């Protein structure tokens with residue numbers, strides 16, 4: 046299995062190459078040179094498998110034997126062993142047609158654990174085989190840092206340093222990061238804003254000697270392995286609801302377009318998916334695109350669903366490449382114009398092709414709270430992101446009312462206690478395995494927003510762990 050860049054100017058790589066590289070050298074995103082397509086009997090053969098087993102079968106289609114299924118099976122079993130539900134990602138029926146696919150039973154209570162728990166282990170086996178190490182550095186406003194830390198804790202070939210703006214994350218978010226006291230994990234509380242943290246990380250990557258010396262790497266959502274690891278749960282849900290004999294639809298609360306892109310990939314692989322609904326908050330660039338081919342970036346506005354407060358959905362480039370008939374020059378030109386002008390010129394034919402599969406739906410904060418209240422009265426406690434997904438599933442006309450629709454439930458309600466309290470009057474309790482979060486000791490280092498200080502710290506952290 047070989048991977049090509051959406052911009053066509055980077056050499057093709059194998060799975061390990063795209064895992065470790067993340068972004069292609071030409072600024073593009075990696076995609077398989079050709080998609081594996083499964084027959085009905087091949088889908089049927091996966092019915093009823095335990096989730097880690099199913100995930101190993103799907104992932105093996107993308108690794109080209111390196112690592113092979115014999116390595117992937119125990120790796121994924123271990124990755125999902127720490128989840129708080131024996132089914133890993135259970136399917137819960139909400140009404141006669143709508144189901145919630147709960148992707149939030151991992152260690153940080155959000156769907157990113159589904160990919161990240163396996164990603165950290167994939168890094169480990171790949172680096173060990175090559176006799177290499179990497180240092181993951183990243184900035185977080187609170188939400189994504191903990192998933193990366195939980196993914197990398199105790200990994201032998203990985204050091205990780207996560208920068209957060211001191212005092213500007215919620216206490217749960219901070220504690221989810223700082224109570225991980227594994228030796229290879231370091232948390233930096235920066236005296237500055239999230240933008241300062243992001244600028245420091247960018248500056249470290251731009252410092253070529255430092256980048257090489259520390260072997261810096263990132264685990265952001267453009268990494269192909271993360272997308273690939275999100276495909277199996279769409280397969281599991283569809284098979285449980287009768288695929289390949291029956292069609293299903295999915296509604297996905299969307300930010301960087303990574304999660305819903307994985308659903309699109311499952312469809313591309315032959316899974317009978319009738320419709321994909323993209324849910325947004327007031328940051329509705331994707332909804333405007335799908336409604337009238339208007340992909341114009343605006344300023345990001347904060348909302349109750351912060352993981353979707355995004356204007357530029359980085360993974361959209363992968364869909365764009367496919368919509369443009371896999372033309373890398375056209376993709377590169379379109380992305381260049383988007384960057385320069387803030388508006389993406391998508392040809393009408395490509396836009397129409399997108400609207401055959403995708404529908405968009407946006408909901409403001411008031412509507413989100415209303416939907417959370419409605420769900421609660423029907424017996425289901427949902428976080429704001431999931432509620433946007435369920436509202437979208439009910440609002441968008443179905444292709445066929447007999448087709449079930451599955452909402453990606455992307456966060457546990459306890460991850461967003463303030464919004465849940467406002468909507469329902471109830472404070473959602475943390476799951477038992479996290480109940481002592483407020484008693485666990487924290488470890489963090491405070492630093493000024495200063496590149497020399499941060500680089501000095503990273504170097505010390507890496508040297509200490511290498512010794």
Ligand SMILES: *Cc1c(COP(=O)(O)O)cnc(C)c1O
Pocket residue numbers: 155156157188266298299300301302303304305352353430455456
């Ligand atoms: C990251 C995240 C999303 C958005 O997922 P994308 O892959 O970026 O589209 C939605 N909900 C929650 C809770 C998230 O953490």
